[in-house]
Amino acid sequence: MNVRFLLIVALAVLPAAGCRRDPYMQFYIENMNAEKRVLEDSLYELKYDYDAKLEELKRVQKELDALKGGSTSGSTTRSAPPNTGPDPKSILAPPSIDEGTPTDPSTPRPGGTTKPGEIQNLQPPELEPGEETNEISKSSTDPSQLVTQLHINQELTAGRTGPDGEGITVVFEPRNANNQFVPVPGRVTCALLDPDKRARIDLWEFDEAQTEAALYNAPDHRGIELRLPWKKETPDIPRAHLFVRYWTPAGQPVEADCEIPIGPSAPLAARWTPRSLQRLSSSDPRMAENQPAASPEAPPPDVGSQATSEGNKRPGPQPSADTPPVKQAKRSEWRPHR
Known part of the structure; x- marks a missing residue:
């Protein structure tokens, strides 16, 4: 009894277990179906655009044939747009010119008239000398x-x-x-x-x-x-x-x-x-x-008399030990390499 019951349950469960699909395969099939629907929508849109362009081509072809052959049968003519520009007559009208009043030929010019053969005494304009430029500007x-x-x-x-x-x-x-x-x-x-x-x-x-x-x-x-x-x-x-x-x-x-x-x-x-x-x-x-000022009354020293006086000059007093020697200031000289 128990063995028979187990066999019946096994026979009932095996078909259900065999019909179950793999979840990864199910997900892949759903993605493929979604992509197929997107492609179908794109195909329908392209077909609609193709039909619209084809109809437009046929209409333009008919208008072109009508313009070439001069026949208006089976073709729709467009009404010309209204002319909103200016009037051509007003554009082509010549402008009005004021001729003015002629001058009296007997009236002399403001500067007077010069008879033929007379030469006016033209005075040249006086030009002031410019300022002299210094050496720096030159x-x-x-x-x-x-x-x-x-x-x-x-x-x-x-x-x-x-x-x-x-x-x-x-x-x-x-x-x-x-x-x-x-x-x-x-x-x-x-x-x-x-x-x-x-x-x-x-x-x-x-x-x-x-x-x-x-x-x-x-x-x-x-x-x-x-x-x-x-x-x-x-x-x-x-x-x-x-x-x-x-x-x-x-x-x-x-x-x-x-x-x-x-x-x-x-x-x-x-x-x-x-x-x-x-x-x-x-x-x-x-x-x-x-600087020391030069005395205008002092005459320049005479070299000859100075040499003669130096020869007759008596020797002066010698400095003592208590008197310090006087140092002569030495003038500094220019040297190229300092």
Whole structure:
């Protein structure tokens, strides 16, 4: 009884288990069906577009045949659009011209009439002579006199804070494209900056007249030498950054910059090149007051009489041990290699 019951249940369950499909296969079939439906929709849309274009082609072909053959049977003609433009008659109408009133030939001209054979006494206009240009403006057209760069003489440029003088001495040379010195004055602006704080310490401005007085063009001393006194308190820094801006006669700015030492023992005093007293007193009025004035009453020394008097001169008193020897000041000389 039990065996028979189990066989019946097994026969009933086996057909149901054999008809069950794989889930992956079922998912694949559903995707294929969805893609097939999308393709069918695309096919129907393309077929509709094809039929519409075919009908339009037939209609245009009929209109073309009607225009070629002149027959209007079986074809639909379009009504011409209304003409909204201006009237052609108004466009082609000639413009009206005002001829005006003729002038009376007997009326003379404002300047009067000149009979044939008469020559008017024409006075030439008086021309005022122009202003004479100086040598600087004439030399500005010369390419060798055009300033294109600045050269700061770092051996003669330094700042001092000692008792000898507080301020900065700047010596620079305007040069052309061939690196040659151009003795042309111009407006100059000098600015001193603190390299650590990146702040401006002082600013000095000089006009063309001041730079012309400070211009030197000697073999042993050339350039523009400017003395810059401290306007504010003396900076307590060992070095500073100096910017020099020079304006040419044409108004073009030329710049140069460098670092300079600042201190009571600046190397400027040991390397300074002395200038002649005549050049100082004639060109730099600021230094003329420190020079000894020449006495007009003193005659020039006679070389012959001086030699004769030296031969008859008695020996002077010898310095004693208590008297210190007098040291003669030695004049510094210019050296090419400092």
